[in-house]
Amino acid sequence: MGWVAPSPEEIRRTVAVTRRIRRVAYCGVLGPVAFVVLLVVLNRVTEGATHVFVSGDPWTHYFWDALFGLFMIGCFLLLVTVTRRCPRCGDGFFVSKGYRRSTANTSTRSGGVNVFAGHCVNCDLPL
Numbered sequence: 001m002g003w004v005a006p007s008p009e010e011i012r013r014t015v016a017v018t019r020r021i022r023r024v025a026y027c028g029v030l031g032p033v034a035f036v037v038l039l040v041v042l043n044r045v046t047e048g049a050t051h052v053f054v055s056g057d058p059w060t061h062y063f064w065d066a067l068f069g070l071f072m073i074g075c076f077l078l079l080v081t082v083t084r085r086c087p088r089c090g091d092g093f094f095v096s097k098g099y100r101r102s103t104a105n106t107s108t109r110s111g112g113v114n115v116f117a118g119h120c121v122n123c124d125l126p127l
Contacts, residue, residue: 006087011125014087019091020079021125028074032067081115089123096121 006014043050051072084093094115098127119126 011087015125015127016094018081018084021077021084022127025077025081026073028070028077031074032071035067044107078115082113086120086123086125088125089120091120091122093117093120093127 039050053063057110082092082094085091086093094117095113114121117127
C-alpha cells in the first residue's frame with residue numbers, strides 16, 4: 001500500500017494542534033523573561049519598591065521556582081514542536097529533510113532546524 005494523502009480537515013486539525021503547542025511554548029519561554037524585565041524596570045523607576053521579590057521570605061522561593069518551572073516547561077514544549085510531523089509531506093514540520101545532527105563535516109551539511117518558521121520547511125504548508 002502506498003502513501004495516502006490526508007484530508008484537508010485532518011491537515012487543519014494537525015496544524016492547529018502544532019500551532020497551539022508552539023503558542024503555549026512561546027508564552028512559557030517569553031512570559032517569565034518579560035516579567036523579570038518588567039520587575040527590573042519597575043525597581044529602577046520606583047527606586048527599589050520591588051524589593052519584596054528578593055527579600056528572602058519563604059514565598060519568594062516558591063515564586064522564583066514557579067517562574068523557572070514555567071520557563072523550563074516552555075523550553076520542553078519548544079523541543080516537542082521539533083518532533084511534530086507535517087501532515088502534508090510527512091517530514092518534520094520544523095526540521096529540513098536533509099538535516100543530520102552530526103557536526104563532523106559541516107561544509108556539506110544541508111538543512112537545519114527552525115522552530116520559528118511559520119510554515120513547513122519542506123513543503124511550505126503554512127502554520
